[in-house]
Amino acid sequence: MSFDITLTLKRGERRMDYAFVAGAGLTALFGPSGAGKTSLLDAVAGLLRPAEGRIAVAGATLFDSAARIDLKPEKRRCGYVFQDLRLFPHRSVRRNLEFGRREGSTLDWDHTLDLLGIAGLLDRMPATLSGGEAQRVAIGRALLSAPEFLLMDEPLASVDVARREDILRLIERIRDELRLPILYVSHDRAEVERLAQTIVPVAGPGIDAA
Amino acid sequence: MSPLSPAEWEILVLSLKVGGVAIAAALPVSFALAWVLARWRFPGKVLVDAMVHLPLVLPPVVTGWLLLLAFSPNALLGGFLERTLGLTFLFRWTGAALAAAVMALPLMVRAMRLSLEAVDRRLESAARTLGAGPWRTFVTVTLPLSANGVLAALVLGFARSVGEFGATITFASNIPGETQTLPLAIYSALQVPGSDLQVARLAGLSVVLSVAALVLSEWLARRSGQERGRHVV
Numbered sequence: 001m002s003f004d005i006t007l008t009l010k011r012g013e014r015r016m017d018y019a020f021v022a023g024a025g026l027t028a029l030f031g032p033s034g035a036g037k038t039s040l041l042d043a044v045a046g047l048l049r050p051a052e053g054r055i056a057v058a059g060a061t062l063f064d065s066a067a068r069i070d071l072k073p074e075k076r077r078c079g080y081v082f083q084d085l086r087l088f089p090h091r092s093v094r095r096n097l098e099f100g101r102r103e104g105s106t107l108d109w110d111h112t113l114d115l116l117g118i119a120g121l122l123d124r125m126p127a128t129l130s131g132g133e134a135q136r137v138a139i140g141r142a143l144l145s146a147p148e149f150l151l152m153d154e155p156l157a158s159v160d161v162a163r164r165e166d167i168l169r170l171i172e173r174i175r176d177e178l179r180l181p182i183l184y185v186s187h188d189r190a191e192v193e194r195l196a197q198t199i200v201p202v203a204g205p206g207i208d209a210a
Numbered sequence: 211m212s213p214l215s216p217a218e219w220e221i222l223v224l225s226l227k228v229g230g231v232a233i234a235a236a237l238p239v240s241f242a243l244a245w246v247l248a249r250w251r252f253p254g255k256v257l258v259d260a261m262v263h264l265p266l267v268l269p270p271v272v273t274g275w276l277l278l279l280a281f282s283p284n285a286l287l288g289g290f291l292e293r294t295l296g297l298t299f300l301f302r303w304t305g306a307a308l309a310a311a312v313m314a315l316p317l318m319v320r321a322m323r324l325s326l327e328a329v330d331r332r333l334e335s336a337a338r339t340l341g342a343g344p345w346r347t348f349v350t351v352t353l354p355l356s357a358n359g360v361l362a363a364l365v366l367g368f369a370r371s372v373g374e375f376g377a378t379i380t381f382a383s384n385i386p387g388e389t390q391t392l393p394l395a396i397y398s399a400l401q402v403p404g405s406d407l408q409v410a411r412l413a414g415l416s417v418v419l420s421v422a423a424l425v426l427s428e429w430l431a432r433r434s435g436q437e438r439g440r441h442v443v
């Protein structure tokens with residue numbers, strides 16, 4: 001299984017439960033804004049500690065409250081494409097891409113730049129990029145860290161309409177050619193239906209009874 | 211022909227030495243305090259914050275007197291430092307540097323704390339997902355993004371150190387060639403009738419020193435700002 005996740009997140013009064021199993025390909029978390037989709041990605045990346053549960057991705061256990069397993073974020077080998085991108089503002093595009101670079105990726109440096117069409121941006125600073133350019137750099141940075149899986153949070157959010165199709169095709173190629181498991185967050189039904197092999201509805205938080 | 215007399219050179223060099231050593235000593239301590247105040251939550255944090263700010267709000271003479279209580283050779287801390295490290299402070303330039311460091315500390319902590327609080331924590335978590343451990347994240351993300359604050363702290367601290375008067379004269383005394391920095395030399399010159407020119411020359415020297423520090427920091431800040439382009443993520 002690509003993703004095998006059962007967990008509970010608590011934030012103050014809010015309690016969010018998730019349970020799903022997904023096979024190969026792209027798994028979309030689909031639901032309204034504020035339903036806790038990003039929180040789940042953060043938990044899978046190790047940036048948010050679940051109250052309890054288990055997270056296994058591609059056969060590796062990343063978190064298991066019963067077995068006291070809680071891998072640090074830097075050990076989880078995830079390529080996280082944040083909704084707000086989070087490019088390092090003090091580093092050029094090249095040095096952003098090199099930050100997490102790790103050999104052994106199915107995709108080498110040249111191939112990645114080619115696939116994303118960002119070879120011409122290397123010496124620019126993030127502040128000078130357009131939304132679509134920054135988005136592709138963020139995806140490139142995640143891919144070059146040779147991840148075992150990808151987390152993508154609304155990757156079309158900062159892309160203008162004219163560029164959406166390019167990014168959609170790109171995500172399909174990453175899914176089909178690199179065969180990386182992808183956990184994908186969106187609130188757009190058409191986007192989800194086009195990309196996903198598995199759709200997980202995320203309804204929203206319940207109120208913690210305790 | 212040097213524009214400064216040998217006595218003036220001595221005062222200038224001593225002031226630079228005292229100021230330099232003071233901020234060098236205060237830098238790691240104040241950065242650690244700034245980090246704790248910016249990032250940690252613990253009971254008694256208000257107390258630590260108040261302690262750090264004490265030298266800023268106390269009369270400098272009182273700070274100097276407290277330093278005397280703590281660091282004279284027969285005091286607990288002073289005696290310990292003399293026995294273990296051979297460090298003495300009373301009537302020594304090291305005492306002037308210590309007084310200056312203590313007086314500069316609150317300003318340095320404030321500047322660095324503000325810049326650390328301004329660092330976007332989301333960038334740090336991005337670094338973690340890219341395989342960087344906490345230390346590498348600190349060196350490659352947190353530190354460069356707060357560098358301007360550290361720089362501001364150094365300049366503020368240096369200016370404060372070189373201008374320190376009350377705590378220094380109370381704690382380390384006013385000894386020419388040993389603890390007599392620029393402000394103390396100006397004070398001494400003021401006590402001598404007919405030394406208006408000497409006072410004016412020394413005052414001018416301290417203005418030049420302060421402006422030079424300011425210009426240098428401005429230049430360094432601009433250079434790092436240009437590298438980054440506009441400040442947008």
